[in-house]
Amino acid sequence: MSSIVSLPDQTTARIPKRNYLTNENGILSWLLTGDHKRIAMLYLISITFFFFIGGALAGLIRLELLTPQSDLMATDTYNKVFSMHGIIMIFLFLVPSVPATLGNFLIPIMVGAKDLAFPKINLLSWYLYLAGGSLTLWAMINGGVDTGWTFTTPLSTHYVNTNVVTTGLAIFVAGFSSIFTGLNFIVTIHRMRAPGMTWFKLPLFVWSHYAASILMVLGTPVLAIAIVLVLLERTIGIGVFDPTKGGDPILFQHLFWFYSHPAVYIMILPGMGVISEVISTFSRKRVFGYSAVAFSSVAIAVFGFFVWEHHMFIMGVSNYSTLVFSLLTMLVAVPSSIKIFNWAFTLYKGSITFETPMLYAFGFMGLFTIGGLTGVFLGASGTDIHLTETYFIVAHFHFVMVGGMLMAFLAGIHFWWPKMTGRMYPEKISQLAAVVTFIGFNFTFFPQFLLGMLGMPRRYAAYPPEFQVLNVFSTAGATILGVGYLLPMIYLVWSLKYGKIAGANPWQATGLEWQIQSPPLTENFVEIPVVTQDAYDYEWLERQKEHEVTQVG
Amino acid sequence: MSELETHHGEEPHIVSPKIYVLIAATLLICTALTVAASYLELGPWNAVVALGIAVFKATLVVLFFMHIKYSSKLMKLTVFAGLFTFLALVGMSMSDYISRAWGSF
């Protein structure tokens, strides 16, 4: 199989002595750093920690569902387990996953700046994330919370006896971490671009992060106020959502989903940015319809604010409003499919190679398409009534979030691993991991579509015996999936010491980040670059190389 | 950078205290007006007048105290984006509340 990987001669190659990892030493130089690359690494470690906690909880859920009775744990324990799984995975893994790690690391480099606009706020955002994470863990150890991740009133305000207040505070705090990340990105992308770096020379990774940042800045505060009102209602009993006092519990859901639907795009848009970079690099072609893909990110961000009610069609909202939101929901499918089609056209007649990031990207395209199309089923108000609150919806959002976002996250981690650490991951075993993940994923979640169509409701520890076969399939798949996630964890750590020296540009990619040493210097560039080339201009890269050869020769 | 270069060398606009005094006086007069208007019997127009005056006052604060009148297009767009999203939140939520009583199809 052909490959584009070009590594330096391993007998003579060395990791550059001076880089952002070796610039300063000691634990304090990490904890008080303003360097966006070090903060990205801190984030990477913390979100991996929370991912494996969330993953362990998912394992417990699947084990419980192996049998129709609730036998592994009591039903209320099961409620706590799936609630904590949702809260940890959404607020502590998916929302910060790509933006806070890869985005933090790459956006300043991609726009040609030395750092993000506000390095201290960036560090503060990590501490807020840690504070939110610690509060969540505290709530979990201290008895957990069983409202589901949606905190639906009046359940959360009146009827449960668990740690709603602690968890609510945790999400409030973690929300501000996300706001600060988004704010930093927007200012950096607007104000810190290198000379010559116009909007349409930016990599699509930057465009999609820009769109996601808009959603973080404008959406998250609405979640914050919704949670504040829930906490006030729970602690001192004000009556904004309390039906006995004349409040409307559905108003809580309006406010909650006003954030939490755009949050879905906060999670997926950065992943789409990763896929654009990976597909282009491994097909050796400029992304087809660059500006269409760029604007589709912004369109997703704007439409994202106008569709939230499709989470509430069966909650007692007005029929007429349902009609409007149902139609608007269909609109979001348009920019999403623009992206998928344009990636497919990028592949067409490209020189495709199948390194690990590309395998994950193919996984993303297939699984996200299925996840997205089933979203249209759920957006149609008629089928939604049958399918919502069943395993169909569980399968749908896991196809988008796990099949889409997690695949994109792993694609990105593998793609930029040589840049972040200076060393290659082992290629063969990582290709195996990508394939195992894909197979395990489909085994786990495809049966859940069928279960949902048959009418198995979500969020119950027990189910009728006729659903058992499909549930056993799903649990078996989850174990394969677990192996697929543990493998990268192991070999990536291994590669930190034993991986091959990557050199500056192992993939022959065009982005600014590949034109500097790996790992980069603390100040990223020796000289601020003057950008004359378009994004994904592979001919420019060839000319650069020839130029270098003649210079040296 | 291209946006920045157009500003290069230009001193930032300093709003003179005269304008601040004028704006503060207008705001105080508007406060008196809105209190007075609330004692008039205008039916549904009471709310409209009160909100109209409030919007006018807020606009003055944004334009002059917060210097948006003298700021770049980007800043103006930023304020507009906030307003737009707020209206999306209110407007789209109201699409549910106003039509709940219309009954089913």
Place this chain on the structure above:
Amino acid sequence: MAVVHEGEHHEHPAYQRHHFVSMEQQKESASFGMWLFLLTEIMFFGGMFTAYLIYRNWYYPAFVAGSHTLSIVLGTTNTAVLITSSFTMAMGVWCAETRKRGGLILSIILTLILGLAFLGIKSVEYHEKWVQHHVPGLRFDAMTFVHPKAEPGQPVEPGLPLDMAQHTEIYFSLYFAMTGMHALHMIIGMGLLVFMLVKAMRGAYDNGNIAFIENFGLYWHFVDIVWIFLFPLLYLISRHQ
């Protein structure tokens, strides 16, 4: 952190952060960042304004009755106080821009005093609500709206039917949530004012490094704008009745 780059043709002030190319870039980034933060504040208060709009339409008589228990004198005074404090803050920014240290210190002190006055008046109003059993959840009695007591020198308000009277609790929930969040922002702002006062007295802003003051000014004016909307919405519902 300030690193002066050698070998470049124009000088950078010492307070320019190393990762910015020019002072303009640093200043514009700071104020743009502040505006984005204010957008999050708009949406934060926006959630409560949405709730207000819905419940005001649903329970209009309860909102009228609740609104009439507020003191229009205190509310108007507070509005004037806050607008004046916004003015003194704007003057403070002007003094900082024109490097008048004395004027800056005076403006900050005046803004602080006016802010304190606002919070003082607000706490008088809160205390009154506590006495009248109008604090939702903690100390609330809807019967005061079914059989209103005659205030000396004022006409007796007509009583509300019991179910509507109970909905005044929603009005007061929103009243306390909105004015409480607003007051919290004032308290945070006053902490920052004290911080600025200390720095201004030490002459930290004499070199023209005034981005903090300008951005604080934006914050303070935003808090003023929130009150400009809260005042008519909470205090001025159908005063003619």
